[in-house]
Amino acid sequence: MEFLLQPLTLMTFFPLVGVLVILFMNPEQKSAIRWTALVTSLITFVISLWVFSKFESSNPDLQLDAKYAWIQVAGWNIYYYLAVDGLSILLVLLTTFLTPISILSTWTAVEDRVKDFMIFFLLLEVGMSGVFLAQDLFLFYIFWEFTLVPMYFLIGIWGGPRRLYAAVKFFLYTMAGSILMLLAILWLGIKTASFNMPEMLARLPDLYASGAIDPRTQMLLFIAFAAAFAIKVPMWPLHSWLPDAHVEAPTAGSIILAGVLLKMGTYGFLRFNLSLFPQAAVDAAPTIALLATIGIIYGAAVSYAQTDVKKLVAYSSVSHLGFVMLGLFALNPEGIAGALLQMINHGISTGALFLLVGMIYEQTHTREIKVYGGLWKITPLYGIIMLIVALSSMGLPGLNGFVGEFTILLGAFGSKAIGSPWYAGISALGVIMAAVYILYMFQKMFLGPQGEIIEDAKKHGHPIRDLNWREIITVLPLLIFIFWIGLYPAPFFNIMAPAIDKIIALLPL
Amino acid sequence: MPQPLDFATLQPVIVLSVWTCVLLLLDVFLIKRKSITAVLTAFGLALTLGLTFMQVGASNDGFSGMVVQDGFSTFINALQLVGGLLGVAVAHAYIKRTGSERGEYYTLLLFSVIGMMLMAQSNDLIMVFIALELLSIPLYVLAAFTRNTESEEAGIKYFLLGAFSTGFVVYGIALVYGATASTNLHEIVAFASSSSPSLLLTIGAALILVGFAFKVAVVPFHMWTPDVYQGAPTAVTAFMSSGAKVAGFAALLRVFSVAFPNISMDMAPVLAAISALTMIVGNIVAVSQTNIKRMLAYSSIAHAGYILMAFVPYGDAQVSADAIASGLFYLVAYMLTNFGAWAVVIALETKSGSGLELSDYSGLAKKYPAIAAAMTIFMLSLIGFPPTLGMVGKFYLFRAALQGGYTTLALIGVITSLVSAFYYLRVIVNMYMREGDPTPARDLWLDLTWSITAIATVVVSLAPQFLFVLASTAVMLK
Numbered sequence: 001m002e003f004l005l006q007p008l009t010l011m012t013f014f015p016l017v018g019v020l021v022i023l024f025m026n027p028e029q030k031s032a033i034r035w036t037a038l039v040t041s042l043i044t045f046v047i048s049l050w051v052f053s054k055f056e057s058s059n060p061d062l063q064l065d066a067k068y069a070w071i072q073v074a075g076w077n078i079y080y081y082l083a084v085d086g087l088s089i090l091l092v093l094l095t096t097f098l099t100p101i102s103i104l105s106t107w108t109a110v111e112d113r114v115k116d117f118m119i120f121f122l123l124l125e126v127g128m129s130g131v132f133l134a135q136d137l138f139l140f141y142i143f144w145e146f147t148l149v150p151m152y153f154l155i156g157i158w159g160g161p162r163r164l165y166a167a168v169k170f171f172l173y174t175m176a177g178s179i180l181m182l183l184a185i186l187w188l189g190i191k192t193a194s195f196n197m198p199e200m201l202a203r204l205p206d207l208y209a210s211g212a213i214d215p216r217t218q219m220l221l222f223i224a225f226a227a228a229f230a231i232k233v234p235m236w237p238l239h240s241w242l243p244d245a246h247v248e249a250p251t252a253g254s255i256i257l258a259g260v261l262l263k264m265g266t267y268g269f270l271r272f273n274l275s276l277f278p279q280a281a282v283d284a285a286p287t288i289a290l291l292a293t294i295g296i297i298y299g300a301a302v303s304y305a306q307t308d309v310k311k312l313v314a315y316s317s318v319s320h321l322g323f324v325m326l327g328l329f330a331l332n333p334e335g336i337a338g339a340l341l342q343m344i345n346h347g348i349s350t351g352a353l354f355l356l357v358g359m360i361y362e363q364t365h366t367r368e369i370k371v372y373g374g375l376w377k378i379t380p381l382y383g384i385i386m387l388i389v390a391l392s393s394m395g396l397p398g399l400n401g402f403v404g405e406f407t408i409l410l411g412a413f414g415s416k417a418i419g420s421p422w423y424a425g426i427s428a429l430g431v432i433m434a435a436v437y438i439l440y441m442f443q444k445m446f447l448g449p450q451g452e453i454i455e456d457a458k459k460h461g462h463p464i465r466d467l468n469w470r471e472i473i474t475v476l477p478l479l480i481f482i483f484w485i486g487l488y489p490a491p492f493f494n495i496m497a498p499a500i501d502k503i504i505a506l507l508p509l
Numbered sequence: 510m511p512q513p514l515d516f517a518t519l520q521p522v523i524v525l526s527v528w529t530c531v532l533l534l535l536d537v538f539l540i541k542r543k544s545i546t547a548v549l550t551a552f553g554l555a556l557t558l559g560l561t562f563m564q565v566g567a568s569n570d571g572f573s574g575m576v577v578q579d580g581f582s583t584f585i586n587a588l589q590l591v592g593g594l595l596g597v598a599v600a601h602a603y604i605k606r607t608g609s610e611r612g613e614y615y616t617l618l619l620f621s622v623i624g625m626m627l628m629a630q631s632n633d634l635i636m637v638f639i640a641l642e643l644l645s646i647p648l649y650v651l652a653a654f655t656r657n658t659e660s661e662e663a664g665i666k667y668f669l670l671g672a673f674s675t676g677f678v679v680y681g682i683a684l685v686y687g688a689t690a691s692t693n694l695h696e697i698v699a700f701a702s703s704s705s706p707s708l709l710l711t712i713g714a715a716l717i718l719v720g721f722a723f724k725v726a727v728v729p730f731h732m733w734t735p736d737v738y739q740g741a742p743t744a745v746t747a748f749m750s751s752g753a754k755v756a757g758f759a760a761l762l763r764v765f766s767v768a769f770p771n772i773s774m775d776m777a778p779v780l781a782a783i784s785a786l787t788m789i790v791g792n793i794v795a796v797s798q799t800n801i802k803r804m805l806a807y808s809s810i811a812h813a814g815y816i817l818m819a820f821v822p823y824g825d826a827q828v829s830a831d832a833i834a835s836g837l838f839y840l841v842a843y844m845l846t847n848f849g850a851w852a853v854v855i856a857l858e859t860k861s862g863s864g865l866e867l868s869d870y871s872g873l874a875k876k877y878p879a880i881a882a883a884m885t886i887f888m889l890s891l892i893g894f895p896p897t898l899g900m901v902g903k904f905y906l907f908r909a910a911l912q913g914g915y916t917t918l919a920l921i922g923v924i925t926s927l928v929s930a931f932y933y934l935r936v937i938v939n940m941y942m943r944e945g946d947p948t949p950a951r952d953l954w955l956d957l958t959w960s961i962t963a964i965a966t967v968v969v970s971l972a973p974q975f976l977f978v979l980a981s982t983a984v985m986l987k
Contacts, residue, residue: 142895179923
């Protein structure tokens, strides 16, 4: 009992209660199943708020430990170990916050096999929370790989026309990275005789200093971890699975994919690559900054060329996450803090974009930008919300995206690790390019003469309508955070600052 | 003169042998009631399993050092008996359905199990040879059991190649005897460590390895596997793909780590090459299969490669215990998962022998979510994905390979796992993401087999502590 009542354990595994209940429900009772899933995810969110209330933001260390010996034989030193600190608390809250929103977004969009859908969705939530909380690499790896399974089903069963291709590509691509990480984890486990982070961090400096792990090996280990995370982020040139997965995934899947799953990659860099391999992180910083910069420009340019609005948003993620990577490997407090905040921002803004795109797609069943036009006149509310979210995504001052990107660029300009202001300078162009593709999309869809789809929809007896109450409630919480972070980001920075300082102190700069 | 203690070392084997002979006679009188034979077979296996559990902790050698009974053999014996029980459970309805229900099926299965158990207990190369024959000959017969063309072809193919491989073992034993003047494992190692390295011994060991390699089906000695697995009755395939493999590995692990540690320098590169080839060929060829029996056949080849990978550094005293323990652990994971997967295959096979193509699995999840979920768990476990036992097992194997310093081999292992994900996923894709209307056969024993193995695959992976303890304490008498 004591095991289950640990706040972090309870929060991580509570969705399983919902899974169990839904498992025994009649598949025909769709509405009851939806409500069960929603209530479960809302309770999980409340539990996460309870966790947050117990969290001390001035403390840089891991907190609220749930630690139990798990496999302690034959030289294995594995713990069940969940804990949270300033690096992960916001991401955990983002997970529990976006899950009910995603479930709400499926209310009328998913009619087929609702029972299976909700089971997979709640399982996914367990996996995601676990990734952000696990402090034992064995446990982390289990959660990390496990998130693939439900997402694979979500894309493969409820996705678009090319869903099988997208699902398998997503699975294999991601697994390709994680198997290298698996070997690195085992190798580290043999060398440090431990799998949990605090013990490893205590033992590694000696191993590095004594030459038991030479710099070349350290770099190889760094690359093995980075392979897993870079594919997940995704960093250019490993991004090609992302557009397929996003375009084919159902709306709720896209929200979670962009909002949380991609963050697992950047979080992995922050949590593991920086602290476990500090010297390699410093050495690799310029290379990663280069790849991030290419990703920013490339993602923005390719976004502009898209004719499918969902693909446009998907490629914009490549660009936005390039910023996050640039900030992380600036390896200074501004850069990392900006990156961490931008992870949250991207989750909210891009999540909201996918949500809004999904809302119109549900009515028209097309995402071709050219068939739209003049939507604002018919759906003024939808238009204004889309405008706010679009502006937030392109980084307009006063909204959340600006704060993150600005801080990142600030960090990258002054970064000793990157060593050149050029990366930041070129990346800044990405902000302008974002304005181009976002406004282009907005203009084509919402302004100008009425598009053919509007007449078409009328002819078929389903004229395009504005948002209904459920849709407003779904998107409203996201809007609140878009303004909150944009206008008063200090509380968010305060939560992460001590933990970031602790990470930076490990780096040999 | 044999002492009571000698009999104690072989007690489970002796009891099961007597029971089998009694059953052979009894079956003659049970003309119409073959289900009773099945139940009596299961009873015999369960009884022997109980006796095996009573041996836990004891270790002795018996019959002048011909056989041993130690933690290792008890572990393998228990595993083989569970395999036998599962083998009966999947066969019962299947042979009735395919019209080949004859009582000999069960007695042959029991004789094979006895051979498998003896294999784990052999401490002398002559015993290894006898056990190998005892386990193989009933399997040849079983492979040809349904008496149709494919089944008979499978039987004869298995017999010819099996006999050929046994020849290698015998020749190897002769050379080893020539080099060391003994067939006892301990005397071989004692002689080898007191005298200068002998080429004869190395060649002998290599020939014995060839024989075992045929049995566990590793590349390049795997050619028979796909044909035999496909042609044999599916229930037989399920049984032999687990049992024969476990037995082959049991003998391989014991003979090499007890008798041949001195020549590990010569053997390790050979083992490494075989294991790498097996992982690569098994997984890559499996990708192009459209028949599920052939696909699982290649998958079983590939899995032999993973187990062998961990065993490559067996000569390194610090690693060998871990290498053996990880092999044992994985054999358990493999047996559970493999039996479960075959049980699902058996459920989907129709009376006429169709329903074995991958496309026949399309749409299974819609009407039969439970069986599809179970199959998903087995496929994930074979890939090595959490939360399944296969993942924990692979963790263990890869660690042993890394500890032994075989990083490249481990790298080949993980990359081929990725390849394997491709073909295992295809089954899941068909079940969940394509339309179709398959009708699995329902039978209580079959349903129990796949549901229990599926639950065990997940639950044991979450609480693997006891299995780790069992595997790592199942040490050999040295």
